[in-house]
Amino acid sequence: MSLLVVGSIAYDTIETPTTKVEDSLGGSALYFSAAASLFSPVNVVGVVGSDFDASKISFLKKRGVNLDGLYMESGKTFRWGGRYFDDMNRRETLFTYLNVFERFQPVIPEHYKKSEFVFLANIDPELQLDVLNQINNPKLIVLDTMNFWISGKRKELEEVLKVVDIIVLNDEEAKELTGEMGLIKATKAIPAMGPKSVIVKKGEHGAMLYHENEFFFVPAFPLDSVVDPTGAGDSFAGGFMGYLAKTGQIDQATLKKAMVYGSTIASFNVEDFSFNRLENLTMKEIKERVKIFKKMTSF
Amino acid sequence: MSLLVVGSIAYDTIETPTTKVEDSLGGSALYFSAAASLFSPVNVVGVVGSDFDASKISFLKKRGVNLDGLYMESGKTFRWGGRYFDDMNRRETLFTYLNVFERFQPVIPEHYKKSEFVFLANIDPELQLDVLNQINNPKLIVLDTMNFWISGKRKELEEVLKVVDIIVLNDEEAKELTGEMGLIKATKAIPAMGPKSVIVKKGEHGAMLYHENEFFFVPAFPLDSVVDPTGAGDSFAGGFMGYLAKTGQIDQATLKKAMVYGSTIASFNVEDFSFNRLENLTMKEIKERVKIFKKMTSF
Numbered sequence: 395m396s397l398l399v400v401g402s403i404a405y406d407t408i409e410t411p412t413t414k415v416e417d418s419l420g421g422s423a424l425y426f427s428a429a430a431s432l433f434s435p436v437n438v439v440g441v442v443g444s445d446f447d448a449s450k451i452s453f454l455k456k457r458g459v460n461l462d463g464l465y466m467e468s469g470k471t472f473r474w475g476g477r478y479f480d481d482m483n484r485r486e487t488l489f490t491y492l493n494v495f496e497r498f499q500p501v502i503p504e505h506y507k508k509s510e511f512v513f514l515a516n517i518d519p520e521l522q523l524d525v526l527n528q529i530n531n532p533k534l535i536v537l538d539t540m541n542f543w544i545s546g547k548r549k550e551l552e553e554v555l556k557v558v559d560i561i562v563l564n565d566e567e568a569k570e571l572t573g574e575m576g577l578i579k580a581t582k583a584i585p586a587m588g589p590k591s592v593i594v595k596k597g598e599h600g601a602m603l604y605h606e607n608e609f610f611f612v613p614a615f616p617l618d619s620v621v622d623p624t625g626a627g628d629s630f631a632g633g634f635m636g637y638l639a640k641t642g643q644i645d646q647a648t649l650k651k652a653m654v655y656g657s658t659i660a661s662f663n664v665e666d667f668s669f670n671r672l673e674n675l676t677m678k679e680i681k682e683r684v685k686i687f688k689k690m691t692s693f
Numbered sequence: 694m695s696l697l698v699v700g701s702i703a704y705d706t707i708e709t710p711t712t713k714v715e716d717s718l719g720g721s722a723l724y725f726s727a728a729a730s731l732f733s734p735v736n737v738v739g740v741v742g743s744d745f746d747a748s749k750i751s752f753l754k755k756r757g758v759n760l761d762g763l764y765m766e767s768g769k770t771f772r773w774g775g776r777y778f779d780d781m782n783r784r785e786t787l788f789t790y791l792n793v794f795e796r797f798q799p800v801i802p803e804h805y806k807k808s809e810f811v812f813l814a815n816i817d818p819e820l821q822l823d824v825l826n827q828i829n830n831p832k833l834i835v836l837d838t839m840n841f842w843i844s845g846k847r848k849e850l851e852e853v854l855k856v857v858d859i860i861v862l863n864d865e866e867a868k869e870l871t872g873e874m875g876l877i878k879a880t881k882a883i884p885a886m887g888p889k890s891v892i893v894k895k896g897e898h899g900a901m902l903y904h905e906n907e908f909f910f911v912p913a914f915p916l917d918s919v920v921d922p923t924g925a926g927d928s929f930a931g932g933f934m935g936y937l938a939k940t941g942q943i944d945q946a947t948l949k950k951a952m953v954y955g956s957t958i959a960s961f962n963v964e965d966f967s968f969n970r971l972e973n974l975t976m977k978e979i980k981e982r983v984k985i986f987k988k989m990t991s992f
Binding site for chain 1: 779780781874875876877878880881895897898899901907908909910911912915916917918919946949950952953987988989990991992
């Protein structure tokens with residue numbers, strides 16, 4: 395199945411307790427693509443500035459990522475700076491320069507319009523809706539969002555949620571979206587807003603799927619140390635949707651496996667900065683880790 | 694296998710966002726026993742004051758809980774008061790009156806001394822060591838502890854840990870015990886202190902077992918609402934050890950199943966105050982929930 399992603403392309407400046415990296419390539423669309431392309435070709439829609447160095451994403455092209463929808467505008471590429479606290483589970487944003495992303499109006503190339511699986515990364519819900527209006531007849535729409543849109547563009551978000559199949563968000567966002575204090579109640583309240591299924595990302599505690607009134611849990615892979623958590627959520631979504639696009643199925647059993655593949659890819663992603671780990675990741679490594687997930691959860 | 698527990702018997706005053714209950718029966722030894730006795734007889738060691746109303750625990754006797762080691766001293770029973778915050782995941786202690794518990798010196802009745810499985814609930818590590826010295830040749834020793842002892846009686850805790858098989862603690866305690874900032878590194882550092890295996894309780898995120906260099910994860914059962922989280926950890930430990938004592942096995946496969954039974958019993962316990970839910974819980978209900986755990990985790 396063909397897979398399309400719309401999201402950000404960014405240069406990140408990241409401080410961890412031990413290291414600082416500057417202008418490291420990132421952004422939701424690229425983290426998603428680096429993950430999903432391990433399973434399936436990806437059509438990318440996004441914008442970069444004239445300072446963008448395309449050589450850094452040549453590995454994506456080799457893996458079947460179509461960059462025809464990656465537009466270059468005059469100006470600078472989106473920049474984000476963040477600092478992780480000692481436990482690596484919490485972070486603060488140091489700066490956000492939208493640059494060319496501020497005027498981003500996604501135009502879906504003609505040959506992308508038949509994409510069957512669509513991932514709307516965490517961008518303005520107005521743009522998410524605009525993207526959907528340009529796509530012919532998608533089979534599966536997955537949407538990511540954040541507190542900023544939940545509080546700031548609630549009406550637009552509610553509009554796009556009506557046509558979304560799966561929403562991906564974290565526990566705080568699920569609570570804010572629904573006004574429920576407990577995560578389980580919040581999760582169960584979401585389908586009434588549109589999405590048939592809900593994926594809650596819980597960081598070091600893994601992820602949870604709510605689908606057809608049933609829950610499924612996958613832990614986070616137990617790593618001795620996390621080098622850089624940036625992109626964990628988007629690489630999870632990429633592994634999840636890449637696996638679905640590869641199999642072409644969206645039944646319960648396949649969704650569960652896709653959750654495990656998502657958690658597996660995210661666990662590799664956080665082992666290094668930027669795409670350093672995903673760039674050279676092999677299917678053999680992925681399958682070995684999925685096997686360990688099975689041992690770690692079956693009884 | 695015979696199962697022994699040493700811990701507290703308490704009257705709890707508990708405030709949740711919606712309800713307040715006063716002098717509700719609780720304490721680690723009783724929560725453990727109410728859970729474990731669903732699977733196996735239990736020998737209890739503890740102390741109560743002359744104000745203790747034994748009629749409230751008659752259901753335990755019927756389930757094979759031996760109370761010969763429950764000593765009544767003149768004075769008042771241990772009292773604890775706590776208030777849960779809106780999300781029910783965090784709480785603050787409002788008061789602690791040790792009362793007769795302050796002078797507690799556990800004496801193990803002669804016919805308890807051959808107990809093969811021992812649970813040292815969260816009490817002073819000096820007392821935990823004292824209990825072990827009175828028991829003949831236990832096959833499996835499981836210990837619970839908390840920050841108060843980790844910082845306040847570190848030397849004594851280190852002493853008892855040397856002879857313990859499994860330690861049960863929460864993530865903050867694992868980090869404090871080992872000085873490691875990350876939970877996985879902390880967990881892996883514990884076996885060098887004595888316990889061959891580590892169980893980390895993660896509240897709404899479930900629990901994790903580290904045994905023979907392998908991890909196993911079980912989620913918390915997804916409940917719409919938690920009525921009272923008090924005793925969740927001790928009822929988990931009771932379900933875990935009760936299941937082990939029933940099967941008589943302590944191999945990896947049995948430990949994994951015991952983790953699921955522990956999480957199952959804990960999930961019932963938090964559905965009501967005190968032992969209101971555990972008192973009438975049936976094996977049919979337990980097995981049904983274990984089956985759901987299987988569906989929620991297997992792929």
